[in-house]
Amino acid sequence: MTGSTDSTTRDAATDDDAAKEVAPLIAQRPKRADGRRNYDAILAAARTAFAEHGAGASLEDIAAKAGVAIGTLYRHFPTRATLVEASTRNGLEDLVAHAKHVSGTEEPLAALVAWMRQAVLHFSTFRGLVGILVRSMYDEGTPSHAMCAQMHGSGADLLTAAQDAGAIRADLTPVELFDLLHGIAWVRETTGPERDDSDRLIDLLVGGLTAR
Amino acid sequence: MTGSTDSTTRDAATDDDAAKEVAPLIAQRPKRADGRRNYDAILAAARTAFAEHGAGASLEDIAAKAGVAIGTLYRHFPTRATLVEASTRNGLEDLVAHAKHVSGTEEPLAALVAWMRQAVLHFSTFRGLVGILVRSMYDEGTPSHAMCAQMHGSGADLLTAAQDAGAIRADLTPVELFDLLHGIAWVRETTGPERDDSDRLIDLLVGGLTAR
DNA sequence: TTGACTACCTGAGGCTGCCTCCGGTTCACT
DNA sequence: AGTGAACCGGAGGCAGCCTCAGGTAGTCAA
Structure with a gap:
C-alpha cells in the first residue's frame, strides 16, 4: 500500500x-x-x-x-531492531510526506483524521511493529528513533492545526493522541487484517462514545 | 489491589x-x-x-x-497459557463480580465507566497479558476462554444498560468497546505504570475528542 | 503398622533460535 | 596483477522450551 x-x-x-x-x-x-x-x-x-x-x-x-x-x-x-527499522522506514517517510502535503489545508480536521487512518495502517503493518515503534519514539539511541520523532512532529503539527481551528479539544496533547493511535494499531495488528475495525474505532474516538 | x-x-x-x-x-x-x-x-x-x-x-x-x-x-x-490463566483468574472474577454488583444502578454511565477503568487496570497487570486475553476471548479451547467470555458478558450488560438509558450511542457494539479497552490496556502495559494515562485516555474516549 | 498403588517428582536431553568470532574469500582500486 | 579492506560462511556456545523414562513418597485399605 x-x-x-x-x-x-x-x-x-x-x-x-x-x-x-x-x-x-x-x-x-x-x-x-x-x-x-x-x-x-x-x-x-x-x-x-x-x-x-x-x-x-x-x-x-x-x-x-x-x-x-x-x-x-x-x-x-x-x-x-535495525532490520525492522530498515524494512519499515519507507512507511514512516510516507507518513511524514503525507502530513507535509496536507498541512495548511482548509479542512484541518479531515486532514488530521485521514492522517490518523494512514498512521494506524502503517503502525500495524505486521505483528509486533507498534511495540517497537513506541519504544523507538521515546527511547533515543534506538534505530528508528529519529524517524519516529520526525513523524511524531508531523502528527503534532496536524493536531495543532485542527485545535487552532477549534475542531479538536484544546487540552489534547500529541502524546495522548499517539497513545490512542498506538492502541488502535495494536488491536488491528492483533486481531489481524481479516476483521479490521480500525477505521470504525477511529471514528468512535473522534466522534466520541457518548450520545449527543 | x-x-x-x-x-x-x-x-x-x-x-x-x-x-x-x-x-x-x-x-x-x-x-x-x-x-x-x-x-x-x-x-x-x-x-x-x-x-x-x-x-x-x-x-x-x-x-x-x-x-x-x-x-x-x-x-x-x-x-x-494455563499458568497465566491461573495467575490472573482472580482478577477476572473480581471484574465479573463488580459488574454484577453495580448492575441495575441508577447511573448506568458512571457504572460502565468505573467498570471500564477496572477492566483496563486488570488487563494490564503485566506485559503481554492483554494479548493473551484477546486471544482467549475469541478462541475457544484456550484456558482462559470461559472466564473471558463470562467477563465479556458482564461488560456487554453494563453497556446495554448505559445504551438503554441513552447515555451511550446505540450503535456501539460490545466487541468495539472491548477493542478500545484492549487498546488502552496495551498502551498502559507497554508504557509501564510510571506514566499511566489510562484514566485520561478513557475519559477522552468517553467524552470524545472533537470540541463541542 | 504395613504394604501396595499411583500420583507425583526429577533432571537429562533433544530441539530451536540467538548471537559471536575468526578463517577464508572476493571485490575494488591502483 | 597485486594488495588491502570489505565481505562471507558457518561452527559453536548459550538460553529457553518441552518431553520422557525412571525414581520417590503420599495415601488408603487391611
Missing part, C-alpha cells in the same frame, strides 16, 4: 540520503556489489517473514530465505 | 468450584499434599516473575524460584 513491497528503486533513491543525515547507528547500505546484493536480499526476505510471522520471525530463517549465512545478516543488521 | 497477591485462602475457596464447572482443560488443583504445595509455590513464583518480566518470563526460572524441577511445573501447567 505504501511501497513496502518491490521498493528497490525507491530504496536506492532514499537510503543514501537517510543514511547520511540520520545517524551512525543505523545500518548503512554497503558499497560493494556483493554487499548491496545481500543487503537487499535480506531486506526482502525480512519483509516477507515479518508479514508472515510478525516482528519475532526467526532471523536464521530470514538469512536462509535470502540465501545468506547468519553471520552476513548480522553484519548488515547488528540487531533485530 | 484485586487480591492477586497473597490469595491463598481465596484460591482455596474458589479453585475447587471453578475447576468443577469450568473445563477439563484448565489445570486442576492437585489433591496430594506435596502436589498442592508445589502447585501453590509455582503459582506464587509465576505471579512475581510475570510482574517483573512480563508474560514471556522464563518458565525454568519460575520453576527454580519455586524450588521445583521443570518437569513438575509442566505437570501442573502443561502450557504457559
Whole structure:
C-alpha cells in the first residue's frame, strides 16, 4: 500500500540520503556489489517473514530465505531492531510526506483524521511493529528513533492545526493522541487484517462514545 | 489491589468450584499434599516473575524460584497459557463480580465507566497479558476462554444498560468497546505504570475528542 | 503398622533460535 | 596483477522450551 513491497528503486533513491543525515547507528547500505546484493536480499526476505510471522520471525530463517549465512545478516543488521527499522522506514517517510502535503489545508480536521487512518495502517503493518515503534519514539539511541520523532512532529503539527481551528479539544496533547493511535494499531495488528475495525474505532474516538 | 497477591485462602475457596464447572482443560488443583504445595509455590513464583518480566518470563526460572524441577511445573501447567490463566483468574472474577454488583444502578454511565477503568487496570497487570486475553476471548479451547467470555458478558450488560438509558450511542457494539479497552490496556502495559494515562485516555474516549 | 498403588517428582536431553568470532574469500582500486 | 579492506560462511556456545523414562513418597485399605 505504501511501497513496502518491490521498493528497490525507491530504496536506492532514499537510503543514501537517510543514511547520511540520520545517524551512525543505523545500518548503512554497503558499497560493494556483493554487499548491496545481500543487503537487499535480506531486506526482502525480512519483509516477507515479518508479514508472515510478525516482528519475532526467526532471523536464521530470514538469512536462509535470502540465501545468506547468519553471520552476513548480522553484519548488515547488528540487531533485530535495525532490520525492522530498515524494512519499515519507507512507511514512516510516507507518513511524514503525507502530513507535509496536507498541512495548511482548509479542512484541518479531515486532514488530521485521514492522517490518523494512514498512521494506524502503517503502525500495524505486521505483528509486533507498534511495540517497537513506541519504544523507538521515546527511547533515543534506538534505530528508528529519529524517524519516529520526525513523524511524531508531523502528527503534532496536524493536531495543532485542527485545535487552532477549534475542531479538536484544546487540552489534547500529541502524546495522548499517539497513545490512542498506538492502541488502535495494536488491536488491528492483533486481531489481524481479516476483521479490521480500525477505521470504525477511529471514528468512535473522534466522534466520541457518548450520545449527543 | 484485586487480591492477586497473597490469595491463598481465596484460591482455596474458589479453585475447587471453578475447576468443577469450568473445563477439563484448565489445570486442576492437585489433591496430594506435596502436589498442592508445589502447585501453590509455582503459582506464587509465576505471579512475581510475570510482574517483573512480563508474560514471556522464563518458565525454568519460575520453576527454580519455586524450588521445583521443570518437569513438575509442566505437570501442573502443561502450557504457559494455563499458568497465566491461573495467575490472573482472580482478577477476572473480581471484574465479573463488580459488574454484577453495580448492575441495575441508577447511573448506568458512571457504572460502565468505573467498570471500564477496572477492566483496563486488570488487563494490564503485566506485559503481554492483554494479548493473551484477546486471544482467549475469541478462541475457544484456550484456558482462559470461559472466564473471558463470562467477563465479556458482564461488560456487554453494563453497556446495554448505559445504551438503554441513552447515555451511550446505540450503535456501539460490545466487541468495539472491548477493542478500545484492549487498546488502552496495551498502551498502559507497554508504557509501564510510571506514566499511566489510562484514566485520561478513557475519559477522552468517553467524552470524545472533537470540541463541542 | 504395613504394604501396595499411583500420583507425583526429577533432571537429562533433544530441539530451536540467538548471537559471536575468526578463517577464508572476493571485490575494488591502483 | 597485486594488495588491502570489505565481505562471507558457518561452527559453536548459550538460553529457553518441552518431553520422557525412571525414581520417590503420599495415601488408603487391611
